[in-house]
Amino acid sequence: MRIAVTGKSGQVAKSLQRLAATDPELEVVLVGRPELDLLDPDSIGDSLRKTKPDIIVSAAAYTAVDQAEDERDLAYAINAVGAEIVAREAERIGVPVIHLSTDYVFDGSKNGFYVEADATAPQSVYGSTKLEGEKLVASSHSSPVIIRTAWVYSPYGKNFVKTMLELARTRDELNVVCDQWGCPTSALEIARALYAVAIKIRDLGAERVTGTYHFAGAGEASWQSFAEHVFQCSGREGGPRAKVNAIDSSQFPTKAMRPQNSRLDCVKFTMTFQYEAPDWRQSVDDVVREIVV
Ligand SMILES: NC(=O)C1=CN([C@@H]2O[C@H](COP(=O)(O)OP(=O)(O)OC[C@H]3O[C@@H](n4cnc5c(N)ncnc54)[C@H](OP(=O)(O)O)[C@@H]3O)[C@@H](O)[C@H]2O)C=CC1
Numbered sequence: 001m002r003i004a005v006t007g008k009s010g011q012v013a014k015s016l017q018r019l020a021a022t023d024p025e026l027e028v029v030l031v032g033r034p035e036l037d038l039l040d041p042d043s044i045g046d047s048l049r050k051t052k053p054d055i056i057v058s059a060a061a062y063t064a065v066d067q068a069e070d071e072r073d074l075a076y077a078i079n080a081v082g083a084e085i086v087a088r089e090a091e092r093i094g095v096p097v098i099h100l101s102t103d104y105v106f107d108g109s110k111n112g113f114y115v116e117a118d119a120t121a122p123q124s125v126y127g128s129t130k131l132e133g134e135k136l137v138a139s140s141h142s143s144p145v146i147i148r149t150a151w152v153y154s155p156y157g158k159n160f161v162k163t164m165l166e167l168a169r170t171r172d173e174l175n176v177v178c179d180q181w182g183c184p185t186s187a188l189e190i191a192r193a194l195y196a197v198a199i200k201i202r203d204l205g206a207e208r209v210t211g212t213y214h215f216a217g218a219g220e221a222s223w224q225s226f227a228e229h230v231f232q233c234s235g236r237e238g239g240p241r242a243k244v245n246a247i248d249s250s251q252f253p254t255k256a257m258r259p260q261n262s263r264l265d266c267v268k269f270t271m272t273f274q275y276e277a278p279d280w281r282q283s284v285d286d287v288v289r290e291i292v293v
């Protein structure tokens with residue numbers, strides 16, 4: 001099976017490429033800039049058609065959450081319009097599309113894990129452009145699969161785990177917010193999950209599984225408990241560690257508002273695709289070990 005993935009250096013793109021290297025049945029082609037630029041509609045159709053994929057994973061996005069507050073138009077052009085064109089081109093060439101979205105589509109006011117049918121109300125520009133992307137993808141493809149994930153980290157790209165380890169190289173103590181709750185998710189797990197979806201689509205047809213799903217690491221964490229676990233593991237492996245001080249988000253002002261609770265209920269995904277992520281701590285251990293050794 002050949003999967004075309006949008007974006008080249010992205011965490012999910014890199015993780016899918018790595019998965020393909022371990023599986024002779026799976027070929028992953030990363031399609032990104034300059035051949036595919038989400039800001040250049042012509043480049044999208046041309047490059048995807050040339051790749052002749054069995055399935056397209058739409059993973060490229062504008063992901064700088066705070067910066068997006070100052071670059072609304074750019075974020076919208078990439079996350080909404082760019083995503084729409086990828087889905088429309090997939091439809092035109094008759095190929096299924098799996099589109100990635102985010103927990104930041106929710107406002108965080110629910111007392112519990114969010115299910116797919118819960119009302120969305122993004123609090124940030126990033127979240128609202130991703131939500132627009134979901135809607136445009138759903139209206140430009142006949143049977144898209146939209147997967148919301150959360151708090152993604154990996155050995156690749158920029159992410160919270162790498163930021164924490166980097167800061168701990170020069171600081172003994174870090175202040176990290178303890179009043180925002182979510183589900184840390186390894187991009188390596190997302191890659192496995194996407195492959196499970198692709199196989200199900202191949203076997204049953206996309207029409208049978210089209211819809212929106214949540215997929216994330218099992219359990220729940222605050223950014224503070226996430227950071228603490230990162231340092232526990234890093235310390236064990238001889239990597240950098242820091243003392244983590246719990247603070248409220250009011251003590252850590254950021255441009256963008258983040259949900260207080262964006263824990264995702266992943267039961268629908270597990271039931272449909274027979275795949276489930278392990279407890280988030282287990283996946284963090286694997287990634288931290290890889291980063292620090
Ligand atoms: N990171 C996270 O915590 C979360 C991410 N998601 C979603 O999951 C998906 C994958 O995220 P992740 O792998 O972390 O993303 P990254 O931030 O690691 O990578 C973003 C990718 O998007 C590409 N990209 C950005 N702008 C353009 C453009 N104009 N044209 C073409 N490609 C572009 C980048 O390209 P280039 O390689 O050229 O730099 C890069 O490959 C995204 O849809 C994101 O919204 C959902 C929840 C959490």
Ligand SMILES: Cc1cn([C@H]2C[C@H](O)[C@@H](COP(=O)(O)OP(=O)(O)O[C@H]3O[C@@H](C)C(=O)[C@@H](O)[C@H]3O)O2)c(=O)[nH]c1=O
Nearest residue numbers: 063065102103150151152160163175176177223252258
């Ligand atoms: C660096 C740092 C951050 N924080 C806080 C700020 C914020 O509330 C939280 C996380 O900050 P970050 O900027 O690393 O993470 P953020 O960019 O908000 O991560 C999000 O990215 C997008 C793409 C998504 O889709 C989301 O699921 C989510 O993963 O940690 C601290 O409290 N102390 C610190 O030293």
Ligand SMILES: [Mg+2]
Nearest residue numbers: 063064065066
């Ligand atoms: Mg960030």
